Amino acid sequence: MRRVLCARGDVVSRQAHLSPAVLLLAGCAGAALAGVAVATGMVFGTAGAWYVVAIVVAGIGVLAAAALHLHAGAEGRRRAGEETVVSYLESLDAAVRLSGGGADRAAEPDTTRRLESVAVGVSRLREIADGVHGVEALFDMRGRLTWISPSIERLTGWSPAACLDAPDALALLVHESDRRYCQRMAQRVAEGSTGEDFEMRLLREDGRICWVASHWRPLGRQGGQAAGLRMSAEDIQARKEAEYKLLETVTELRRAQALRERYLARSNDERQRLSALLNVIRLGILFMDRDHRVLYYNRAMLDIWGFPPDENLIGARDVVLQSRVAELIEQPEAYIEHVDAVVRTHVVSEPYEVRFKDGRIVTDIAALVEAVQGGRGIGRVWIYEDVTEQRRTAQRLVELAEHDPLTGLYNRRRFHEELDRELAEAARRGGEVGLVAIDLDGFKPINDEFGHQAGDEVLVELSRTVGDAIRRNEMFCRVGGDEFCVLVPDAGESELCELARRIVELIDAMRFGFGGRSVGITASLGIAIYPRHASSAEELIAVADQAMYRSKSGGRDQWTMAASCGDESARMKPTETDEPDRRRED
Numbered sequence: 001m002r003r004v005l006c007a008r009g010d011v012v013s014r015q016a017h018l019s020p021a022v023l024l025l026a027g028c029a030g031a032a033l034a035g036v037a038v039a040t041g042m043v044f045g046t047a048g049a050w051y052v053v054a055i056v057v058a059g060i061g062v063l064a065a066a067a068l069h070l071h072a073g074a075e076g077r078r079r080a081g082e083e084t085v086v087s088y089l090e091s092l093d094a095a096v097r098l099s100g101g102g103a104d105r106a107a108e109p110d111t112t113r114r115l116e117s118v119a120v121g122v123s124r125l126r127e128i129a130d131g132v133h134g135v136e137a138l139f140d141m142r143g144r145l146t147w148i149s150p151s152i153e154r155l156t157g158w159s160p161a162a163c164l165d166a167p168d169a170l171a172l173l174v175h176e177s178d179r180r181y182c183q184r185m186a187q188r189v190a191e192g193s194t195g196e197d198f199e200m201r202l203l204r205e206d207g208r209i210c211w212v213a214s215h216w217r218p219l220g221r222q223g224g225q226a227a228g229l230r231m232s233a234e235d236i237q238a239r240k241e242a243e244y245k246l247l248e249t250v251t252e253l254r255r256a257q258a259l260r261e262r263y264l265a266r267s268n269d270e271r272q273r274l275s276a277l278l279n280v281i282r283l284g285i286l287f288m289d290r291d292h293r294v295l296y297y298n299r300a301m302l303d304i305w306g307f308p309p310d311e312n313l314i315g316a317r318d319v320v321l322q323s324r325v326a327e328l329i330e331q332p333e334a335y336i337e338h339v340d341a342v343v344r345t346h347v348v349s350e351p352y353e354v355r356f357k358d359g360r361i362v363t364d365i366a367a368l369v370e371a372v373q374g375g376r377g378i379g380r381v382w383i384y385e386d387v388t389e390q391r392r393t394a395q396r397l398v399e400l401a402e403h404d405p406l407t408g409l410y411n412r413r414r415f416h417e418e419l420d421r422e423l424a425e426a427a428r429r430g431g432e433v434g435l436v437a438i439d440l441d442g443f444k445p446i447n448d449e450f451g452h453q454a455g456d457e458v459l460v461e462l463s464r465t466v467g468d469a470i471r472r473n474e475m476f477c478r479v480g481g482d483e484f485c486v487l488v489p490d491a492g493e494s495e496l497c498e499l500a501r502r503i504v505e506l507i508d509a510m511r512f513g514f515g516g517r518s519v520g521i522t523a524s525l526g527i528a529i530y531p532r533h534a535s536s537a538e539e540l541i542a543v544a545d546q547a548m549y550r551s552k553s554g555g556r557d558q559w560t561m562a563a564s565c566g567d568e569s570a571r572m573k574p575t576e577t578d579e580p581d582r583r584r585e586d
């Protein structure tokens with residue numbers, strides 16, 4: 001007899017089939033008795049009577065066999081019923097224990113009361129089975145579903161009946177990706193494992209997926225052999241969705257983190273490259289944030305402002321920096337004023353020259369650092385450049401361009417510039433400008449006789465001697481080989497004559513020792529005054545030269561004042577009658 005716990009929790013006892021062997025045995029017994037009766041009738045000759053007896057006996061035999069079999073069937077059913085009852089009692093015990101009942105009821109001897117209890121227990125079991133939240137399912141050892149809780153319908157949409165009718169309940173209910181694993185777990189339990197816990201996906205009737213936490217347990221294992229398998233499944237879809245969401249969030253976070261790290265690494269690389277670049281350039285770079293605190297600086301900045309190479313200025317306020325550098329520069333107040341003015345503007349500042357006490361010259365330029373998204377600037381960048389060398393080089397170039405390299409006096413180029421400027425100024429103010437032209441007498445013979453070096457010496461010494469006699473507002477220039485001139489602003493005739501006289505005397509007094517001999521030299525001078533003698537620079541030079549030539553032609557070692565503008569002949573060409581102003585004092 002086979003017992004099946006169906007979906008409603010009913011016990012269905014199937015009628016035992018009449019065993020053919022029993023019927024055969026009973027028939028044989030009846031036939032044997034009939035045979036004995038026939039044989040007896042034949043022997044004793046009372047065949048008709050014995051036939052009747054035989055038939056009766058055979059009938060009795062068959063009836064006896066049938067009675068015996070029926071008795072045996074009833075006994076089997078009784079035993080099976082007892083087994084069922086015992087099984088349910090066990091379940092009931094468990095149910096009663098679950099529902100808080102005492103164990104003593106099971107010990108009551110009265111069978112009726114026990115059966116009533118069994119009925120109550122069965123009813124409770126049904127309630128429990130119907131009301132379980134998770135899915136409970138029983139399988140036989142061949143893997144066939146024998147019962148499943150109604151909750152399967154809520155979970156999957158499949159009714160219990162549909163599950164029971166399915167040829168393979170696991171194929172119906174379990175997602176194909178997890179099916180083999182589920183079967184493997186069941187197999188392990190069938191082979192002796194006490195239980196297997198795992199998670200799997202159920203396939204809903206509508207095609208969607210539902211995650212469950214599953215447990216395979218052996219059912220009624222006796223002597224190591226399980227009577228069936230029980231599968232429990234708890235709906236964990238919400239948890240799985242939360243896990244998925246969490247996983248997605250974590251994945252998203254990881255992706256964002258990886259992205260951030262990649263950008264950070266790239267940004268660090270960029271910063272390193274920029275820092276390397278900024279550290280090799282000679283410009284001092286200083287970034288101040290919008291709160292006037294140091295944000296970044298390079299090595300050159302430390303160097304320019306005299307900070308030690310390991311100085312940490314990050315976060316230092318601008319006023320602190322200013323107080324640190326104030327003692328290094330020549331006009332700290334003016335510089336601080338300049339900085340204050342710059343930070344009030346939003347434009348790129350004009351280069352500002354800072355002079356250091358040690359002679360260095362540094363320029364600064366500042367610009368607002370705009371925010372990427374506009375709005376307020378995020379700080380200010382200051383760029384410092386030590387221009388000391390540049391200035392020195394420029395100064396040297398200017399000197400070379402404006403000075404005579406041998407004597408250091410201003411050269412012809414600078415003389416012309418200065419002459420134009422002075423004439424313009426005199427014209428504007430209605431003043432006068434005097435020009436004294438000087439040409440050495442007999443310089444060539446010194447070169448020829450004592451060498452070029454000796455000539456140079458004469459030129460240098462003369463420049464120094466005459467230069468010492470020149471006032472600060474006067475300009476002494478070398479305009480040719482042995483030609484010089486003095487530009488005298490705001491000078492009257494008498495002053496110019498006095499100057500010429502002094503120069504003639506100074507040169508005349510000079511002595512040089514060449515070749516063991518004492519050698520002297522003289523000069524011829526000509527004086528012209530703007531605008532009295534000329535109306536332009538070129539004309540003034542020409543008039544002064546003419547006066548100078550008159551000094552030469554008049555015997556040298558003397559000076560000559562140019563004739564007045566009205567005296568045409570005096571300005572054009574000296575003649576015998578053009579007596580130069582000999583004002584030379586011996």
Ligand SMILES: Nc1nc2c(ncn2[C@@H]2O[C@H](COP(=O)(O)OP(=O)(O)OP(=O)(O)O)[C@@H](O)[C@H]2O)c(=O)[nH]1
Nearest residue numbers: 439440441442443444445447452453455456481482
């Ligand atoms: N040593 C030297 N000689 C120079 C330099 N520049 C020009 N000279 C020479 O100066 C001389 C100038 O010529 P002149 O003015 O005719 O010589 P001078 O003998 O003074 O003639 P007068 O003016 O007529 O007396 C030339 O011999 C040039 O070679 C220089 O830088 N150094």
